[in-house]
Every structure is written in structure tokens, then in C-alpha cells.
Amino acid sequence: MMLARQKSCGIILFYFILVVALAAQTTETIAIKCGKLFDGKNERLLDNQTIIVQGNRITTVGTNVPIPANAKVIDLSKATVLPGLIDTHTHMYLHDGDYNDQLLKEQIAYRAIYASVNARQTLEAGFTTIRDLETEGAMYADVALRDAINNGVVPGPRMQASTRSLGITGGYSPYGFSPEVPMVYGAQIADGVEGVRLATREQIKYGADVIKIYIDHRRGRSLAGDSLTGFPTFTLEETKAIVEEATKVGIKVAAHAYTSVAAQTAINAGCTSIEHGLYLDEATFRLMAQKGCYWVPTMIAYLRGLENPNATPTARKMSEGTTQRHKATFQRALKIPGLKIAFGSDLTGAHGTNARELEVMVRYGMAALAALKSATAVAADLLGWQNQIGSIETNKLADIIAVSGNPLADITELQRVKFVMKDGKVVKNTF
């Protein structure tokens, strides 16, 4: 009996040593020497910093950090190092081309292949985390993409998936089809307090990390040509029910809104962010600041409308008017104390060009440092992942990027990201 116990203790000890040895072997230590460092916290670039990464975590960051003997050294001493960027409004399941064709003619499997390419391009552009705000008719395929990325099947950013999003009957695309045509919609259609509760529960059941709603939209067949007008959709009671269901499982609600009236319904119901907010007035921004609701302006999405060579003259005119108003709205928002502006591109194509949004933010008057924070620390807060990502600090996940020049002097440097590390693994290094 005694002998048997000694023997089993020996076996346990052997396996313990083996596991420790294997862990030591697989946990690589990397030392990154930084020329300049934007750590996501300090109000300036820091000099002479070294970051030590062990496995997927940052273990040390500072000056005069001793480099462990076994460490692999990555020399970025001529570069500016930053936390991995975070885009809080993406659509991996959309690509350039006709929206209705994607929903009505492309099968979800085809769109998933596209999405995996979009995810890689987004990651290689330095965006190590995204909040993907709905699949636009591709059902729960974003959950599959998220899981495939997390399991190492395909490369891509860390991802929060919102699945299908919610809209009301007659309140989401595609518009203008005959009542006889059985339709596929870009959002899950739900009406009434009990209807939206059920839909929210369903999305949570199938893996949503965040719920997205359309609190206003263009609505109605006769308005099919005007995509930039917003009419209210969900009532306050419906919106509150959605937020209540989401809050039960600790997830947040993002509201697409163009107008102040609809945005205020969302804010008062407890939504965490307003997406786009093209026409928001000062009172709405003040309410957002007071309630801690984030604004995700997504200006590049509308500016891209001006670059579309296939746009009709009417569509072009509409884009011109809207982008001018959006700019004025952004400048109004910059003057509101305490308003949290989180970076989001809303790219529906040209994935990987997300950082153009930063250029627009700075061109419209935001300080470059504030713009960088909106795409790192502020965005991490919005996602609720502030303890994991958004800054370069001890114990955070090793999501680290680098550019050649000084992004505070030239924000377009972020459009030429040369080094990307996600989760402690180098994804790209073209230095």
C-alpha cells in the first residue's frame, strides 16, 4: 500500500516537472526596444523604453529594464511603438460592391471566406481588436469568425461579435422590394417589448458579445433613395427591454442613430454608445457626457461615399451635404467637456484602411494624442476590456504595433503600420 502511494507520488512529481518544463519552453520571452513609446496612458511620447513580453503578456515596461538572457530582442529603437489599435465599429461581413447583392445573391459561406480575408487585412493594418457591429444578413457567422480567430484557425483581430443587430418592421435594409418577395434583412426584425426581448435573448444564446440596435433609420418604400435621413424606430420601452436583457448577462448595447431625438431615446434607455450620430446637437452630446455614453463618429464611412466612382449625382450631392454636417457635428462634440469619443471606422470595404479615420479626426480639429487615445485606451473602455488591452502596461495582453515616424506630428503614420504583435506573437514586421 505504502509503496503504491510512493510510486504514484513519484509519477505525479514527474508529470508536474514535465508540465513546468514544457511551459517554460513554450513561453517565449521577447524584449522590445522602443525609440519612442505612446503607452496609451501618458500625455506624451516616452523615450528609452523597453517592453518585456512573456508568452502573451507584457511583464515589464520602463527605462533601464534588464533584458533576460533568454530573451529574443526586437529592435524598434528607430520607431514609435504604440498599443495595438482598436476599431469599435467594423463590418467584417461586408465588402465593396452592391449591398443588396451581398445579402440576396452571395451565400453566407462565400461571405465568410471574404470576412476571413478582411480580418487578416485589418490585423495587418495594426488593428489588433475590433467590435464588429453586425453581419448584415450573414446571421451568426461573426461568432464563427471570432472563434476561428481565437482558436488560431485564421489570423485576425480580437473580436467582439454583435451577430445580427435589431431593427423594426419597415426600419431596416433592403428597402423597396415588393411585398410578395420573401426577404432577407440586414438586421433581425423584432417589434414590441416581448418581441425584442426574445430577439435579444436569441442573439445572446448564439454568442453575441454586444447587442446593436437601429434606433433610427430611413424607413419606408418612398424614401428608398435617401439613405441619410433618420426616422425613429424602437420606443423607449422596447429599447429599455433590450438593454435589460443585455445587462443581465453583462453585455452592452450600441445604438445606430443619426438624429438627436432617437439618440436620446437610446441614451435614456441605457445604451452604451451612439454610432454615427451625424446630426447630434449640443444638448444630446451633453446628455451623453453626463451619462457616460460614448460617441463613435465613423466619419470615413461617409467620406468614402464621395470617392465612389459609381455614385449617382443625387447620391453624391447627398454625401456632400451629409459629410459637411458630420464635420460640423464633430467640431461641436470636441467642445463638450467629458464627452467620450471612441474610434470607429464603419468600413464596409477597403478593410485595412481604418486608420484614415484618425487622419479625418485630426484634420477636423482633434489633437493627435486624443485621437490616438480614442483608438486605444478609450476604445478599450467602451469594449469593457480596459484591464486587458488599450495601453502598454504590466500584465496587459501584448498587443503592440510600431510605425516609422512620429504619429503626433503626422497622424497618417498610422496608415503605414510596419510592426504588429498580437497576443505576444509577431504578425508582421517590415522594418
Ligand SMILES: [Zn+2]
Ligand atoms: Zn456600421
